[in-house]
Amino acid sequence: MREKNFVESFTKHRLGMIGLAGIVIVIALGAFGPLIVTYPVGYNEATPLAAPDREHWLGTDGLGLGLIAEIVWGARTSLFISFTAVAVATCIGVPLGLVSGYFKGRIGGLIDSVIEIAMTIPALPLMILISAISGPSMGTVAVVIGLFSWPTLSRIVRNSTLKLASMPFIEAAIVLGIPTRTIMFKHILLNAAGPALVDLTIIMATAVLTEAGLSYLGLGDPNAWSWGGILQNAFRAGQHFHAWWLIVFPSLAIMFFVVSFNLLGLGINETLNPKRD
Amino acid sequence: MFQYIVMRVMKGGLTFLAAVSITFLIVRLMPGDPTTAFISDSMTPQDVQALNTSLGLDKPLPEQYALFLRNLAHFELGQSFFYKQPVGDIIAPRLGWTLLLIGTSLLITLLIGIPLGVHSARHKGKGVDQAVSTMIVLGISIFIPLLAFVLVYVFSLELGLTPVGGAFAPDVEDSELISDVARHMILPTVTLVVVNLAQIVLYTRSSMLDVLKEDYIRTARAKGVDDRGVIWGHALRNAMIPTVTVTGLMLGKMVAGAVLTETVFSWPGVGSMIYEAVQKQDFPLLQGAFIVLAFSVILMTLVTDLVVAWLDPRIKLHAESTR
Amino acid sequence: MSALLEIRGLKKYFGLKRHLFQRRTRFVHALDGIDLDLMEGETLGVVGESGSGKSTLGRTIVRLEEPSAGSIRYLGRDVSALRGADAQAFRARIQMVFQDPYASLNPRLSVGHALAEPMLVHRKVAGRRAARQAVGALLGQVGLRPEMASSYPFAFSGGQRQRIGIARALALEPKILICDEAVSALDVSVQSQILNLFNQLKKALGLTYLFITHDLSVVRYVSDRVMVMYLGQVVELAPRDAFFARRLHPYTRALISAAPLVSTAPREARIILQGEIPNAIDPPSGCRFHTRCPNVMDACRRVEPQLREIEAGHHVRCHLYAAGQ
Numbered sequence: 001m002r003e004k005n006f007v008e009s010f011t012k013h014r015l016g017m018i019g020l021a022g023i024v025i026v027i028a029l030g031a032f033g034p035l036i037v038t039y040p041v042g043y044n045e046a047t048p049l050a051a052p053d054r055e056h057w058l059g060t061d062g063l064g065l066g067l068i069a070e071i072v073w074g075a076r077t078s079l080f081i082s083f084t085a086v087a088v089a090t091c092i093g094v095p096l097g098l099v100s101g102y103f104k105g106r107i108g109g110l111i112d113s114v115i116e117i118a119m120t121i122p123a124l125p126l127m128i129l130i131s132a133i134s135g136p137s138m139g140t141v142a143v144v145i146g147l148f149s150w151p152t153l154s155r156i157v158r159n160s161t162l163k164l165a166s167m168p169f170i171e172a173a174i175v176l177g178i179p180t181r182t183i184m185f186k187h188i189l190l191n192a193a194g195p196a197l198v199d200l201t202i203i204m205a206t207a208v209l210t211e212a213g214l215s216y217l218g219l220g221d222p223n224a225w226s227w228g229g230i231l232q233n234a235f236r237a238g239q240h241f242h243a244w245w246l247i248v249f250p251s252l253a254i255m256f257f258v259v260s261f262n263l264l265g266l267g268i269n270e271t272l273n274p275k276r277d
Numbered sequence: 278m279f280q281y282i283v284m285r286v287m288k289g290g291l292t293f294l295a296a297v298s299i300t301f302l303i304v305r306l307m308p309g310d311p312t313t314a315f316i317s318d319s320m321t322p323q324d325v326q327a328l329n330t331s332l333g334l335d336k337p338l339p340e341q342y343a344l345f346l347r348n349l350a351h352f353e354l355g356q357s358f359f360y361k362q363p364v365g366d367i368i369a370p371r372l373g374w375t376l377l378l379i380g381t382s383l384l385i386t387l388l389i390g391i392p393l394g395v396h397s398a399r400h401k402g403k404g405v406d407q408a409v410s411t412m413i414v415l416g417i418s419i420f421i422p423l424l425a426f427v428l429v430y431v432f433s434l435e436l437g438l439t440p441v442g443g444a445f446a447p448d449v450e451d452s453e454l455i456s457d458v459a460r461h462m463i464l465p466t467v468t469l470v471v472v473n474l475a476q477i478v479l480y481t482r483s484s485m486l487d488v489l490k491e492d493y494i495r496t497a498r499a500k501g502v503d504d505r506g507v508i509w510g511h512a513l514r515n516a517m518i519p520t521v522t523v524t525g526l527m528l529g530k531m532v533a534g535a536v537l538t539e540t541v542f543s544w545p546g547v548g549s550m551i552y553e554a555v556q557k558q559d560f561p562l563l564q565g566a567f568i569v570l571a572f573s574v575i576l577m578t579l580v581t582d583l584v585v586a587w588l589d590p591r592i593k594l595h596a597e598s599t600r
Numbered sequence: 601m602s603a604l605l606e607i608r609g610l611k612k613y614f615g616l617k618r619h620l621f622q623r624r625t626r627f628v629h630a631l632d633g634i635d636l637d638l639m640e641g642e643t644l645g646v647v648g649e650s651g652s653g654k655s656t657l658g659r660t661i662v663r664l665e666e667p668s669a670g671s672i673r674y675l676g677r678d679v680s681a682l683r684g685a686d687a688q689a690f691r692a693r694i695q696m697v698f699q700d701p702y703a704s705l706n707p708r709l710s711v712g713h714a715l716a717e718p719m720l721v722h723r724k725v726a727g728r729r730a731a732r733q734a735v736g737a738l739l740g741q742v743g744l745r746p747e748m749a750s751s752y753p754f755a756f757s758g759g760q761r762q763r764i765g766i767a768r769a770l771a772l773e774p775k776i777l778i779c780d781e782a783v784s785a786l787d788v789s790v791q792s793q794i795l796n797l798f799n800q801l802k803k804a805l806g807l808t809y810l811f812i813t814h815d816l817s818v819v820r821y822v823s824d825r826v827m828v829m830y831l832g833q834v835v836e837l838a839p840r841d842a843f844f845a846r847r848l849h850p851y852t853r854a855l856i857s858a859a860p861l862v863s864t865a866p867r868e869a870r871i872i873l874q875g876e877i878p879n880a881i882d883p884p885s886g887c888r889f890h891t892r893c894p895n896v897m898d899a900c901r902r903v904e905p906q907l908r909e910i911e912a913g914h915h916v917r918c919h920l921y922a923a924g925q
Contacts, residue, residue, distance in 0.1 A: 125570045
């Protein structure tokens with residue numbers, strides 16, 4: 001699979017393009033939305049828990065604040081979380097995967113055991129413990145999610161590296177005296193990037209869901225609007241059964257973003273591994 | 278085989294040690310005073326003193342660690358801030374409810390997912406491919422609270438078919454307890470099944486497609502074993518291997534799903550307890566919940582690995598040749 | 601002519617994974633005591649079946665494998681002792697052309713990048729402009745156009761790719777080129793073009809070749825001397841013409857009779873070897889070839905023959921040519 005052809009055939013993948021468009025929409029919402037919609041703050045006595053109507057398209061919450069504004073500002077949180085988490089996961093997962101795949105012997109086995117252990121430990125309860133102790137903050141949540149997202153990425157990079165390391169073009173690079181670092185981070189990584197890219201989209205999708213889940217459980221940053229946090233506010237105030245819009249709209253925003261990432265991943269995957277018929 | 282079991286149990290033990298060591302380090306290496314995680318405002322100076330001694334907070338880190346492990350070996354997980362009771366006593370009855378929920382949903386997921394995967398493998402084609410991959414994308418994109426709320430709206434509030442939450446009605450007769458619990462379990466179970474079904478279908482289907490290409494299946498067909506017999510008799514045992522493996526890997530996700538699901542449905546398991554503990558800043562309870570859940574997941578992963586080894590004789594050989 | 605590369609007692613054993621109830625690790629004897637002088641400016645053809653150890657010999661020389669025992673000296677210096685900058689300098693002296701032109705080029709690197717990178721790493725050129733010029737010159741040397749530098753490997757045919765592989769090996773101005781089945785993956789018509797290229801380059805650059813192949817017609821075309829390997833050992837080593845005219849070792853005879861077109865001598869009846877090459881984990885006792893040899897004698901099963909110089913420059917490992925015969 002080559003660069004030019006990849007872009008070309010990806011554009012023909014309908015679902016993948018839909019996913020990409022969805023992500024662009026959320027990014028645009030997060031980048032430009034706050035310029036139009038003011039930050040929801042304080043309370044508006046006139047219209048608490050207003051159902052969606054012509055004035056408040058998506059209704060209002062218990063404080064009378066418009067849900068549109070909260071969702072627009074919440075997009076920023078989801079974007080920040082997903083990109084930070086994927087950056088953290090990449091910084092840990094890619095080098096570990098490369099090293100464990102390239103040095104097959106004792107080091108590789110050791111790292112592989114670490115990956116396996118990290119995959120077995122249930123992440124969410126541990127993330128809850130860490131977020132609860134360290135106190136709610138968006139940065140902490142983002143980093144913590146990233147810290148628990150690298151094992152699958154490592155596995156994928158390791159498996160690609162194991163296959164690539166014995167390829168003649170890697171042996172050629174060794175014979176040419178190319179430094180091991182360059183071989184791993186350039187020659188191998190360039191070829192392992194495809195499958196890793198698919199996992200990155202899944203990591204970002206999962207990060208959005210995890211952040212929403214943590215916020216829903218009350219571990220979100222109280223100083224920032226987030227889609228999961230809107231649910232938590234409604235849930236804690238016991239409004240969730242009569243103000244359905246407080247649950248449905250933020251949840252749909254979450255799922256729109258998550259589905260977009262997953263469709264993008266599907267598109268990349270099917271472009272890289274076309275179905276043989 | 279015996280050697281493989283020993284190896285695998287040791288690995289499980291090591292994983293658990295890693296899990297508890299992480300909790301130990303998190304609490305002590307967090308910025309700020311580590312004792313705040315254990316000492317709540319409502320404690321008397323005597324309480325604090327007793328806690329310091331039992332955790333060894335006045336001693337150096339390695340000694341604290343040794344003490345921590347020793348307490349763990351005696352099932353001492355500390356004292357809950359809110360309930361003023363040992364953490365173990367609070368978690369124990371709730372763990373049963375969580376395992377009941379996870380176990381039931383896992384069973385139903387497999388009972389639906391495997392036949393569905395086999396069926397879709399037999400009718401492969403572009404349409405089925407598309408349907409399966411769309412199902413996967415939707416499956417892994419579901420935000421559990423939304424699904425749970427929609428189910429409650431529709432089936433409990435609008436149709437009045439199922440209870441809104443909890444595990445049983447407070448005034449239920451003993452004789453009707455089981456059927457009452459079953460009624461309460463329907464919606465939480467459906468939630469977890471829907472979330473996990475797609476992956477089981479995917480893995481069963483793709484491994485079934487691989488297995489059906491293999492020689493011994495062709496041989497069986499050539500020998501006149503009918504299609505149904507080939508699929509269910511010969512192929513499924515081998516196709517099960519990746520399915521069971523992925524089930525093991527999904528356990529952690531199932532626990533995460535259970536935490537959210539229990540919270541929405543007020544299911545009296547460890548998950549809803551975690552929610553309450555978060556609201557009440559009850560750190561010892563959260564730490565205990567993690568340790569107990571980690572132990573359960575590691576144990577269940579161990580079981581699935583042993584099942585895989587039993588299904589797949591090659592693993593046994595592999596384990597021997599790499600030692 | 602002096603020896604550029606002196607190989608003495610070279611052994612390479614690969615350890616096998618042990619089974620549960622095995623006391624000792626078993627080894628594949630891929631190279632079992634190779635002695636060889638590679639002369640400056642010559643082309644030494646190395647032939648043998650797969651499993652003979654001929655590829656391992658090449659891979660050990662370029663240090664893709666570490667030798668288990670023995671020494672490799674380049675211009676008198678033991679190369680296995682080299683570290684750091686000296687090891688890098690040695691790498692530049694001996695380069696390799698690989699068999700599969702499709703797998704030996706990184707699909708994600710442009711040709712220009714693949715050729716410039718080693719030159720930049722070894723500081724053969726300074727800066728991107730100089731590198732671009734050097735890449736152009738290299739491509740010209742192997743019969744490609746300099747504009748091709750910006751293309752990726754998928755744009756090229758097998759023969760063109762192999763030319764790129766050769767250009768890459770030449771980038772560091774080596775003295776020795778190890779060609780491991782360098783033409784066997786190519787179409788016959790392309791093979792002769794690449795072989796001609798090898799001959800031209802040898803004249804132009806004064807290269808020394810170790811040409812590893814299973815194809816006797818290729819060996820006949822390019823070699824000055826020919827070496828036959830069997831189960832990790834050298835069984836015959838001779839100047840080309842003497843080799844094809846005399847073919848002393850029964851194994852050599854069998855190989856040549858199986859490829860009759862390569863011999864100018866009167867044709868013999870084809871000798872068909874019995875069975876497969878034995879595995880190199882537990883090589884046969886005595887002469888390793890005795891299990892398949894048409895001329896097997898009693899001594900062959902018990903006593904391992906030594907490599908002996910029968911005539912000037914003609915070495916054979918066989919009891920048929922024992923001293924005095």
